[in-house]
Structures are given as structure tokens and as C-alpha cells.
Amino acid sequence: MKSRKQSMDGFVARRPQRTSLGEISSKKTTTIGHLRSIENRPEVLSNTRQNTRPLTSANNANKLKQNISESLAAIDKNTKPSHxxxxxxxxxxxxxxxxxxxxxxxxxxxxxxxxxxxxxxxxxxxxGNGNILDLFSQQKLKEDAHGRSNVLILGTTDDDPAHPGATLTDSMMVLSVNQTKKDAYMFSIPRDLYVKFGMACNSGYAGKINEYFGCVNNGDSQEAESERMEKTKKFIGDIFGMDIQYVAHINTAVIRDAVNAVGGVTVNVQSRDPRGILDPSMDWMCRAKELNAKQRRERCPTGHYMQLTNGNHDMDGEKAMWFSRARGLVAPTYGLEQSNFDREKNQQLVLMALKSKATSTGTLTDFGKVTS
Missing domain, CATH: 1.20.5 (Single alpha-helices involved in coiled-coils or other helix-helix interfaces)
Structure with a gap:
């Protein structure tokens, strides 16, 4: 029996297409399908044989190229690299x-x-003047004739230029340490102490002691700052008859950042008033625009920002900073009737709480916290 001829590579000619007008379209098309006998449609095969050969050759070439690529890839994958x-x-x-x-x-x-x-x-x-090296060296600190090392601490609000009197040293303390006996004492200098300046200042040749620091010069350089610190150290030392070896100038931001660095402090509020203290001059903190209603209530649960009962209070840097500045400037107020003297006492409470927290948590040896 004579075998039937198969269509080439599975290509089967389609019937001629008719247009919408019933005419037979001259366009010849092919579709991929099952192998069929060519005897059923001899006339279609004869018409499309020439068109299917180029397509079949291109298809075979693509398949051959793909097979070669897959074989090479398999060889590369299975080949072990040499030593x-x-x-x-x-x-x-x-x-x-x-x-x-x-x-x-x-x-x-x-x-x-x-x-x-x-x-x-x-x-x-x-x-100033690199004196900090003495604090970290193995040698003893400089001492006076009585074996005590004295440090003058000057506090200003120069970090807030908008604040009037930013260069006034409203906070002044002397810290005296005996390294042999391991004891330390601190006392505050009243900012309103009337003294003679020995030079012309804003208030004349005499006035409040807190004016002297800014009267030395008004420069912004490090040299100008060093001159202010050194002359103020000698000026205060001469007034109290003390040999002061060191001086530190800090601002309100230093207190805030130092307290935050140790994770907050616990301050024991000690007021003569059994209610504690109240200073409504800071109530603007309760109305800060960046706070929502819930945050305002959390910041000022009593309706006042600086209203504290006697006893221990946990404070963050912001709270500790404003507590150290409270002096009952605006009525109604209580617990701060001695104004600046009460403020100086509260500043010492904050510093002692900071010292206790810093030495107990190892913060002084943590460079990240010290420099933050």
C-alpha cells in the first residue's frame, strides 16, 4: 500500500478567507495543528507549499540554536573547575x-x-585652656594651700540669644573637693551681690556680680571666651579670698542634655511650703503649638507645668532644666518665696541628682553619651 504523505512539520493550510463582500481573500495563512493527510485538500497544499518552507526552515534554525545553547549551559554547569x-x-x-x-x-x-x-x-x-586634662590624668588636681581643689561654675542662657541678659551669670557656684579626705562641698554665689567691677560696665563701675562676666568683652571667639572665664575666676576668687584653680561655663542646654544623657534624674523637691512649689510663669509650656490635646494633658496634668509636691520626682532634661530656673516670678505662686535663693538651692538639687545618676550608671565612661 502506498503511504500517505504528511503535511510539512505539522503545518496545515487553512481555508481561503472570505471578505465581508463574499470575495475570496488573496492572503494565504497557515496554522499549527495535528498531522493530517494531504489527500483531503490537494488543491490547498499545492497553493501553500512555497509559503511554508521558509517559515519551517527559520523555526528549525531557532530550535537548533536553542538546543545548542542548552547543551553548552549544561556542560558549563557540570564541568568542575581546575585546581x-x-x-x-x-x-x-x-x-x-x-x-x-x-x-x-x-x-x-x-x-x-x-x-x-x-x-x-x-x-x-x-x-577652657585645656584644664580638662587634669581631670583625666593620673596626677592629682591642682590644690590650694589647704589641699582643696576649687572649681567655679558659671551658668548663663547664652544658648538662647532671644533671652534678655543672655550673658548674665545668673547661676554661680563654687565646688571644693579634697582628694585626700574624699569630701566635697558646694556653695552658691547670689547673683544680686553688689560689687565693684574695677572697670566701666553697663551699670557703671559697680553693680550686681552677675554682670561682670559679660562686661569683660563681647567677643565670639574662643580667645574671648577664655579671657572672660579666666578674669571672672580671678575676680570671684579675690572677692571670697579663695584660690580657684578651675572654671566651667555652662548654659541651660548643658543641664538638659546632661540629664537626658543619663536617662533622667530623680530630684527630691524640698520646699518650706507643705504643698511643694508652683511657678505659673512656665505655663506656656502647656500650650505649645506642636502638642496635641493628649500631649498637653500629659505634660501639665494639674494645668501647670511647674507644680510639684514635696518628695522625689523623676525628671527628664527639659523638666530638670526648667525646675532649676523656677523662682516664682509670677503670682499665684508658692514654695519659692525666696526667689533666687530658692532657685540656687534647686539647682544644687539637680546637680547632686545628676552626679548620683552618672556615677551609678557608668555614663561618665560612655563617650557616646558624653558627646551626644
């Missing part, structure tokens, strides 16, 4: 690791150097 290639790859990996470690080392060195520089700048701006 030379393995050594080369290992050397390449080691080189990458060394480069990565070198980059990390450089970054660490930069970060450590930046922290040390910032620590030095911060401490130098507070103590």
Missing part, C-alpha cells in the same frame, strides 16, 4: 575580604577620631 581556577577563586575571595576589613577599619578609625575630637572640643569649651 588553578579554584586557587584563583580563593585568592579573589581573600582579596575581597581584606579590602572589606580595611574599609571597616578606616570607618572605625574615623568614627573614634571624630568622637575624641568632639569630646575635646566640648570639654575645652566648658573648662
Amino acid at each position: 588553578r581556577q579554584e586557587r584563583k577563586q580563593k585568592r579573589k575571595k581573600k582579596l575581597i575580604v581584606r579590602i572589606a576589613l580595611a574599609v571597616v577599619g578606616i570607618i572605625v578609625a574615623i568614627v573614634v577620631g571624630w568622637l575624641l575630637l568632639k569630646l575635646w572640643q566640648t570639654m575645652n569649651s566648658v573648662f
Whole structure:
């Protein structure tokens, strides 16, 4: 029996297409389908044989190319690299690791150097003239004839230029330490103490002692700051007959940041009034625009920002800073009837709480917290 001829590669000619007017379209098309006998449609095959050959050849070429690519890929995948290639790859990996470690080392060195520089700048701006080195060295601090090391602490609001009298040293304290007996004493200097300046200042040749610091000069350079600190240290020392070895200039931001650095402090409020203290001059903190209603209630649960009962209170940096500035300036107020004297006492309470927290948590050895 004579075998039937099959259509080429499974291509079957379609019937001629008719247009909407009933005419036979001259466009010849083919579709992929099952193998069929060509005897049923000899006339269609004879018309389309020439059109299917180029398409079949291109298709076969694409399939051949794909098969070759897959075979090469399989060979590459299954081929094991030679010892030379393995050594080369290992050397390449080691080189990458060394480069990565070198980059990390450089970054660490930069970060450590930046922290040390910032620590030095911060401490130098507070103590002046590099005296901070004495505090970290193994040698004893400088002492007076009585074996005591005395530090003058000057507090201003120069971090708030909009505040009137930003250069006035409204807070002045002397810290005296005996390194042999391991004891320390602190006393505050009244800001309203009337003294003779020995030079012309805003109020003349005499006035309140808190004016002297800003009267020395009004420069913004580090040299001008050092001159103010050194002359004020000598001026205060001469008034009280003390040999003061060190001086520190701090502002309100220092208190706030220091308290935040140790995670807050616990201050024991001690007022003569059994109710505690109230200073409504700070109630504007309850109406800050950036707060929503809930935050306002949390900040001022009693309706006043600075209203505290006697006893222990946990304070963050912001609260501790404003507590150390409260002096009952606006009525109605209570517990602050001695105004600036009560403020000085509260400042000492904050500093003692800060000292206790810092020494108990190891903050003084944490460079990240000290320089933050």
C-alpha cells in the first residue's frame, strides 16, 4: 500500500478567507495543528507549499540554536573547575575580604577620631585652656594651700540669644573637693551681690556680680571666651579670698542634655511650703503649638507645668532644666518665696541628682553619651 504523505512539520493550510463582500481573500495563512493527510485538500497544499518552507526552515534554525545553547549551559554547569581556577577563586575571595576589613577599619578609625575630637572640643569649651586634662590624668588636681581643689561654675542662657541678659551669670557656684579626705562641698554665689567691677560696665563701675562676666568683652571667639572665664575666676576668687584653680561655663542646654544623657534624674523637691512649689510663669509650656490635646494633658496634668509636691520626682532634661530656673516670678505662686535663693538651692538639687545618676550608671565612661 502506498503511504500517505504528511503535511510539512505539522503545518496545515487553512481555508481561503472570505471578505465581508463574499470575495475570496488573496492572503494565504497557515496554522499549527495535528498531522493530517494531504489527500483531503490537494488543491490547498499545492497553493501553500512555497509559503511554508521558509517559515519551517527559520523555526528549525531557532530550535537548533536553542538546543545548542542548552547543551553548552549544561556542560558549563557540570564541568568542575581546575585546581588553578579554584586557587584563583580563593585568592579573589581573600582579596575581597581584606579590602572589606580595611574599609571597616578606616570607618572605625574615623568614627573614634571624630568622637575624641568632639569630646575635646566640648570639654575645652566648658573648662577652657585645656584644664580638662587634669581631670583625666593620673596626677592629682591642682590644690590650694589647704589641699582643696576649687572649681567655679558659671551658668548663663547664652544658648538662647532671644533671652534678655543672655550673658548674665545668673547661676554661680563654687565646688571644693579634697582628694585626700574624699569630701566635697558646694556653695552658691547670689547673683544680686553688689560689687565693684574695677572697670566701666553697663551699670557703671559697680553693680550686681552677675554682670561682670559679660562686661569683660563681647567677643565670639574662643580667645574671648577664655579671657572672660579666666578674669571672672580671678575676680570671684579675690572677692571670697579663695584660690580657684578651675572654671566651667555652662548654659541651660548643658543641664538638659546632661540629664537626658543619663536617662533622667530623680530630684527630691524640698520646699518650706507643705504643698511643694508652683511657678505659673512656665505655663506656656502647656500650650505649645506642636502638642496635641493628649500631649498637653500629659505634660501639665494639674494645668501647670511647674507644680510639684514635696518628695522625689523623676525628671527628664527639659523638666530638670526648667525646675532649676523656677523662682516664682509670677503670682499665684508658692514654695519659692525666696526667689533666687530658692532657685540656687534647686539647682544644687539637680546637680547632686545628676552626679548620683552618672556615677551609678557608668555614663561618665560612655563617650557616646558624653558627646551626644
